[in-house]
Amino acid sequence: MIEVQSISKHFGAQQVLRDLTFHAADGQITALLGANGAGKTSCLRIITGLLRADSGTVRVGKIDVAAQPLAVRRQLGVVGDREGLYERLTVKEYLTLFARMQGLTGERLRQSLDEVRGALELEDLWLRRTRGFSQGERMKVSLARALVHRPQHLILDEPTRGLDVLAARLLRRTLLRLRNEGTAILFSSHVMSEVLELSDRVLVMAEGRVVGAGGPQALMREAHCDNLEDAFVSLAYGSQREQVEGEPA
Numbered sequence: 001m002i003e004v005q006s007i008s009k010h011f012g013a014q015q016v017l018r019d020l021t022f023h024a025a026d027g028q029i030t031a032l033l034g035a036n037g038a039g040k041t042s043c044l045r046i047i048t049g050l051l052r053a054d055s056g057t058v059r060v061g062k063i064d065v066a067a068q069p070l071a072v073r074r075q076l077g078v079v080g081d082r083e084g085l086y087e088r089l090t091v092k093e094y095l096t097l098f099a100r101m102q103g104l105t106g107e108r109l110r111q112s113l114d115e116v117r118g119a120l121e122l123e124d125l126w127l128r129r130t131r132g133f134s135q136g137e138r139m140k141v142s143l144a145r146a147l148v149h150r151p152q153h154l155i156l157d158e159p160t161r162g163l164d165v166l167a168a169r170l171l172r173r174t175l176l177r178l179r180n181e182g183t184a185i186l187f188s189s190h191v192m193s194e195v196l197e198l199s200d201r202v203l204v205m206a207e208g209r210v211v212g213a214g215g216p217q218a219l220m221r222e223a224h225c226d227n228l229e230d231a232f233v234s235l236a237y238g239s240q241r242e243q244v245e246g247e248p249a
């Protein structure tokens with residue numbers, strides 16, 4: 001479970017997160033929907049420990065991110081908005097490096113590498129250096145890096161951006177399988193069809209707060225809309241914006 005409790009964040013004079021509270025449960029896919037600049041990436045970066053909140057707490061699997069960032073990283077897989085591939089390394093070398101940094105050795109290391117190579121269809125790329133990889137190839141390697149230590153929690157920032165149909169489909173299939181295995185998945189997206197297909201729960205963010213939360217169907221009912229895009233527009237750009245999710249997770 002990922003628990004975000006009353007986090008706030010300023011950049012200079014700009015307040016980007018305002019007393020933000022929500023949770024993402026194990027065995028569920030939770031989507032963060034919000035306009036450009038709503039604060040999704042800032043929020044995800046705080047959860048992963050890349051950015052510090054001004055106030056509030058984040059717990060991943062009950063561990064406080066600010067107090068024990070390394071312990072949290074062991075439980076967390078992250079596919080970020082900036083791909084950090086090491087272009088001189090082959091896929092195998094790159095994933096081995098990250099798996100070792102997560103403490104995997106010997107048979108466990110070998111098994112984990114075999115698993116991600118098969119699950120993400122990396123066979124043809126395995127011994128290639130990542131320099132010049134296409135967007136879809138880079139995503140597959142990033143996702144493999146995020147999953148190689150079998151984390152209980154997975155965070156993805158706009159994961160299907162720039163992917164072709166087959167790569168996006170592989171990603172969606174992988175997320176649904178992980179969800180069914182009990183992983184807590186939190187992802188941001190602007191693609192309504194993808195959010196509708198994948199999400200058990202949607203958090204609509206506007207101006208650094210959650211202004212709507214629930215299953216896609218429930219959000220549509222709440223907004224009196226028959227599609228998610230209209231419901232999102234109504235909730236995110238409606239005149240009355242109140243934080244609706246204030247309960248401790």
Ligand SMILES: Nc1ncnc2c1ncn2[C@@H]1O[C@H](COP(=O)(O)OP(=O)(O)OP(=O)(O)O)[C@@H](O)[C@H]1O
Pocket residue numbers: 011016034035036037038039040041042043
């Ligand atoms: N390091 C930073 N320094 C200054 N301002 C920042 C920084 N990071 C984010 N911001 C600002 O905070 C606001 C929220 O940005 P953030 O990237 O969290 O939004 P987002 O919801 O992910 O947007 P998008 O959908 O466009 O990716 C934006 O106005 C952005 O310019």
